[in-house]
Structures are given as structure tokens and as C-alpha cells.
Amino acid sequence: MYSVLSVTNVLGRLLMVFSLTYLLPIACALIYQDGTLFTFVFSMIACVFAGLMLVGLTRRHRAELKARDGFMLVAMAWTLTAAIATVPLMLHQQLSFTHAFFETMSGLTTTGATVMTGLDHVAPSINLWRHTLNWLGGMGIIVLAVAILPFLGVGGMQLMRAEVPGPIKDTKLTARIGDTATLLWFIYASLTLACILSLRVAGMSWFDAVCHAFAAISLGGFSTRDASIGAWDSPAIEAVLIVFMVLAAFNFATHYMVWRYRSLRPIWRDPEAKAVLGVLLLSCFGCAAYLWFTQFYASFWTALRYVSFNLVSIATDCGLVNTDYAIWPIFVPLWMLFLSSVTASSGSTGGGIKMIRTLILVRQSSREVSRLIHPSLAAPVTIGGSPIPNSVVFAVLGFIFLYFMSIIGLTFLLIFGGLDFISAFSAVIACINNAGPGLAAVGPAGNYGGLNDYEIWVCTFAMLLGRLEVFSLLILFTPQFWRK
Numbered sequence: 001m002y003s004v005l006s007v008t009n010v011l012g013r014l015l016m017v018f019s020l021t022y023l024l025p026i027a028c029a030l031i032y033q034d035g036t037l038f039t040f041v042f043s044m045i046a047c048v049f050a051g052l053m054l055v056g057l058t059r060r061h062r063a064e065l066k067a068r069d070g071f072m073l074v075a076m077a078w079t080l081t082a083a084i085a086t087v088p089l090m091l092h093q094q095l096s097f098t099h100a101f102f103e104t105m106s107g108l109t110t111t112g113a114t115v116m117t118g119l120d121h122v123a124p125s126i127n128l129w130r131h132t133l134n135w136l137g138g139m140g141i142i143v144l145a146v147a148i149l150p151f152l153g154v155g156g157m158q159l160m161r162a163e164v165p166g167p168i169k170d171t172k173l174t175a176r177i178g179d180t181a182t183l184l185w186f187i188y189a190s191l192t193l194a195c196i197l198s199l200r201v202a203g204m205s206w207f208d209a210v211c212h213a214f215a216a217i218s219l220g221g222f223s224t225r226d227a228s229i230g231a232w233d234s235p236a237i238e239a240v241l242i243v244f245m246v247l248a249a250f251n252f253a254t255h256y257m258v259w260r261y262r263s264l265r266p267i268w269r270d271p272e273a274k275a276v277l278g279v280l281l282l283s284c285f286g287c288a289a290y291l292w293f294t295q296f297y298a299s300f301w302t303a304l305r306y307v308s309f310n311l312v313s314i315a316t317d318c319g320l321v322n323t324d325y326a327i328w329p330i331f332v333p334l335w336m337l338f339l340s341s342v343t344a345s346s347g348s349t350g351g352g353i354k355m356i357r358t359l360i361l362v363r364q365s366s367r368e369v370s371r372l373i374h375p376s377l378a379a380p381v382t383i384g385g386s387p388i389p390n391s392v393v394f395a396v397l398g399f400i401f402l403y404f405m406s407i408i409g410l411t412f413l414l415i416f417g418g419l420d421f422i423s424a425f426s427a428v429i430a431c432i433n434n435a436g437p438g439l440a441a442v443g444p445a446g447n448y449g450g451l452n453d454y455e456i457w458v459c460t461f462a463m464l465l466g467r468l469e470v471f472s473l474l475i476l477f478t479p480q481f482w483r484k
Helices: 002-032 037-057 067-084 087-092 097-108 124-139 141-147 157-163 166-170 177-202 206-217 235-248 252-261 265-269 271-293 300-315 331-342 355-373 390-416 421-432 453-467 471-477
Strands: 381-383 386-388
Touching (some): 002 037, 037 067, 037 087, 067 453, 087 097, 097 124, 124 177, 177 235, 235 271, 235 300, 271 300, 271 331, 300 331, 355 390, 386 390, 390 421, 390 471, 421 453
Antiparallel strands (some): 381 386
């Protein structure tokens, strides 16, 4: 009980920090005079009040968090910030709490799935709010909190371990964890600024460039148009977004090394980055050739244009689209959904099991095959020439098991609710990988607005489960976690 109160105290201070994010849509409402000013001012006040109330009720329980408290704080932070962020959508867009919570959770988990229609005519500040949630969720609200550690007054490493995916969890780029978080945000913001400027040069308005840069760098996938990037029909805009989506799918520790040494050599030395580039290149050309040979597109270059953008977007778990790929021969969309499970690097803003785990799984499988032939073989699993401890290999195997069992279980829950298999399976894959659009009822030509409330909540849980990488959320449901 004491730990819960201590976590609640930190959560209250985190909500007060989160309230500052409302300044962006408030400024937008003033510029565009879109009638949402009162909505966002009220929402900001409500967020501050909620934070003050939580801090006030638990002021006697302020204490340094323990390692396991970080998992509780992360899960509660994602849930509560998503809940408080629903206020503008419920007040101005008249969304139900279920739909509004799905939208905000989709934004914060960088899933990009939406229940909203008529985005072309939505108030600019509402669209900016959705994309701001994408951008914040990309690097993680908790990492942002660690970057301002003196204000929160709590330890940071346990939060980073619960929040940040992959091997970067235990990698300190700098001596202090707060400096590490600040540095990651600096690189993240720099890439965002570069993307904004590139999209503006490519032909987007400043507003659309800001929103889609937020979506691309966070791999969040929200758009200001119902047709997503297809609304511009611009190869230049698509090319810019492809570049930045790929960059966002790399480990941000690798970006730091590039910045530090002013060289691209760290990318070529990163086995994950090379694997990501190799998989994307082979898949783009292979799928484009397949659509050309099946005569879906008359020109190979036309096929390559549409395949490259949509495949890179789904594989990196962004979710922006420029055409309805669900009408392609089923092999290509299913391959894209498969790639969404394995392509993004650890320490990136993408979802799925991450490329490093994929590489470890492949090497471990190869080692087991070799042991059938040579039972006494003692060769370690290596990635990039570095041996991987067996404890890490076993942890990866455990994660993969829980990941696929979660997909199977959630798919059955959606089928139980009446959804057809393709819609249910693709919705779970898209949500747990934080990729956004699926197929059939939840395909790129539609959205999740047609699902009933039960199905919406299943998909919402899948998004949070995927964003927190299964373990960090499921650990809260174990009896051992709550024992003293």
C-alpha cells in the first residue's frame, strides 16, 4: 500500500508536468481562432488540478521509488495521461469516453489507429493535440520525466528500465541517467525539426509539416487527412517521410554515436541497423516485383513507389499510408504486417519484438540445429561479433512466447466479440505492434470507429501491452509483484 501511495505522489507531479503540453494546442487555437481555446484551457486546468489533488492526498508518502515501483508508475502514467488527455476530444469532438480513450492511447502509444473521421475538417488545434500525443509517446513520457529529474525528485534508472525498449535499457550514453534522457530528447527534437523543414520544402504547409513530422519521427502514424499521405499524391513528400521513418526505426543510441563522431560509420557497424535496411530494401523490391508480375500495377516503378512507402511505414510501425494496400494481393499486406512485428530496432520509437530479438532468435535457432549434428557444440550466440549471454537468450525466448500467446489470446477475444478472423487478427497485430491500420474492417481505407465498445477496449489493451513490451505490463498481474 505504501508503494502505491508513493507512486501516486510521483504520478501527481507527472500530471502537472504533462499539463504543460496543452500550451501547444492553446497557441494553435489562438492562431487559427478555431473555437477550441476554452476547451484546452479547461483541460489544462483540470490536468493541473488532478495532479495537485494526487500530490496533496499523498504528500506524506513522498519517497524514492524502488525498482519494481517503476513498472507500476509506467503503467499508471500511460493509463492516467491517456485518460486526462481525452477531455478535449470529449468536449469538442463529442466522442464517448471509450472512443476518446482509444484515440489518446493510440496517440501516446504511437499506434496511429483512429476512430475519428472527417480529419480534413477537424479544428487544427485538435489535430495538433493528437499529433502532440504521438510525439510525446515516441520517446516516452517517463523518459521526459527523467530528463527533468530535479523537479520530480525521484530516481530515474528504474523508470528507464520499465519504459525504454530493448538493450538500451541498461546502456548509459552519459554518466548520469538524467543526462542520457536529455540527450535522447535533444536528438529526437533535432530529427523532428529536420523533418519539419524537409516536408515544408517538399510541399506541405507549415501546419501539416509539423503534424506529420511529429507522426513520422515518433512512428505514430496520425494524419491531418482521412486519406493520410495519399491526400497530397506527392512522391517528394513520400520520399522525405520514408527517410525519416527509417531513421526513427534505428536505435537512438546509434544516432547519438553518429552525432558524437560526426560520421555515418556507427550505422554500418550496428548489426540491427544493417538488418533493418537489408530487410526493408529486399522487401520493397521483392513486393514491388510481385505486384508488377501479377499485373496489379502496369509499371514496376509505380509499384515500387506505392510499395516502398506503405511497406516502410507499416514495417517500421508508423502507419501512414498513401493508398489502400488492403486491395493488393493478400501476400503483400500480410508480409507487411509480419514485418511490423520484427523490423524496428531496440531503443527506437517503433514497436514489435524489435530486430535485435529477431537476430538473437535466428542465431539461437541456428545454434540448436547445429547441436543436433554436433551435440557437444558450445559455441555462443553472437551478434555483431559480441557474445550474447544465455540469460539474455532465455529472456528473449520468454518474451517471444508471451508476445505470440498475447496475439493469439487477444485475437480470440475479438473473434468472441463477433469480429471476423482477418479483421480480428490484423487488428491485434497492428495494435500490439503499434502499427495502426490492419486489414478488412480496420484496413487503411477505414478505421477502428466501426468496432463496438468491447472490441475497442480489447484493442486499447493491446496497444498498451505492446508499447510497454508485454513484460512491463503483465508483471503487474502476477501475485509475486504484490508480495512484500
